[in-house]
Amino acid sequence: MTADIRRFDAIDSTNEEARRLGDAGTEGPVWIVAKRQTAGRGRRGRAWESPSGNFMGTLYLTPRCGPREAGELSFVAALAVHQAVESLLPPPLRAPLRLKWPNDLLHDRAKLAGILLESSGVAGAEVAWVAIGMGINLATHPEGLEYRATSLAAIGAAPVTPDGALAALDAAFTHWLAVWRGQNGFAAIREAWLKRAEGLGGPITVRLSDETVEGVFEGLAPDGALKLRLANGELRLISAGDVFFPRPAH
Numbered sequence: 357m358t359a360d361i362r363r364f365d366a367i368d369s370t371n372e373e374a375r376r377l378g379d380a381g382t383e384g385p386v387w388i389v390a391k392r393q394t395a396g397r398g399r400r401g402r403a404w405e406s407p408s409g410n411f412m413g414t415l416y417l418t419p420r421c422g423p424r425e426a427g428e429l430s431f432v433a434a435l436a437v438h439q440a441v442e443s444l445l446p447p448p449l450r451a452p453l454r455l456k457w458p459n460d461l462l463h464d465r466a467k468l469a470g471i472l473l474e475s476s477g478v479a480g481a482e483v484a485w486v487a488i489g490m491g492i493n494l495a496t497h498p499e500g501l502e503y504r505a506t507s508l509a510a511i512g513a514a515p516v517t518p519d520g521a522l523a524a525l526d527a528a529f530t531h532w533l534a535v536w537r538g539q540n541g542f543a544a545i546r547e548a549w550l551k552r553a554e555g556l557g558g559p560i561t562v563r564l565s566d567e568t569v570e571g572v573f574e575g576l577a578p579d580g581a582l583k584l585r586l587a588n589g590e591l592r593l594i595s596a597g598d599v600f601f602p603r604p605a606h
C-alpha cells in the first residue's frame with residue numbers, strides 16, 4: 357500500500373484530521389500520526405488517553421463503497437492491528453493476543469489497542485471516505501478503568517517506537533485490505549477474525565445502550581453482527597455493544 361504520511365507533534369484528533377481531509381476531497385490512502393492528541397476519542401464519544409510514546413494514528417481511505425462494506429473495514433482493521441502487534445512481540449508473548457468484538461485487541465484479556473472507525477456515511481449513500489483511528493499502548497497504559505488495560509512495555513516486550521508500530525501497521529493493512537478486496541471478501545475476513553476471537557463458545561455479557569444481556573458467544577453473522585445464545589435458547593444478533601468476560605475466580 358502506497359500511502360502518504362502526515363505527521364503532527366500535537367493535534368486535536370487524528371480522526372478529526374481525517375474528516376478534514378474528507379471534506380477537502382483528498383484522495384486516500386493517507387496515514388495521519390501524532391505524538392500527542394488533545395481531544396482523542398474512543399467509541400461512543402469516550403475520551404481516549406493519548407500520552408506520548410504510544411501509537412496514535414488514523415488510516416484515511418477513500419474506498420467509495422456502500423455503508424455495509426465500509427463497516428466491514430473495522431474487522432479488517434482489527435486483523436491488521438493484531439498482525440502488526442504480533443510481529444512486534446517475541447514468540448512467547450504472542451499466544452495471549454486476541455480480538456474482542458467489535459474492535460479491541462487484548463493481551464491476556466487486558467486491552468492493548470483500540471480502534472475507532474468513522475466515515476462520511478449517509479444512509480443509502482456511497483461512503484466517500486473512511487477513517488480508521490487506532491491507539492496502541494506501546495509504552496504506557498491507563499489505570500483504574502472499568503476494563504483492564506495493558507501495554508507492550510508492561511507485558512515485557514522490547515521497546516517499540518510509534519514509527520516502528522506504523523511500519524508494522526502499514527504492512528499488515530496492505531495484506532488484509534488485499535484479502536478484503538479479494539474473491540472471498542468479507543467471508544475470508546470473518547473467518548480469520550473468528551480464529552483470533554477471545555471468548556468464542558463461552559459466556560459473555562453485552563452491554564447495550566438500553567439493556568445488558570448475557571449468553572454464550574456463538575460467533576459472527578455473515579454481516580459481522582455478534583451471535584449471542586441466550587439462556588432461553590433464543591439466538592440474538594447484536595450489531596453494537598460492549599462485551600465483558602466473566603471475572604476469573606480467585
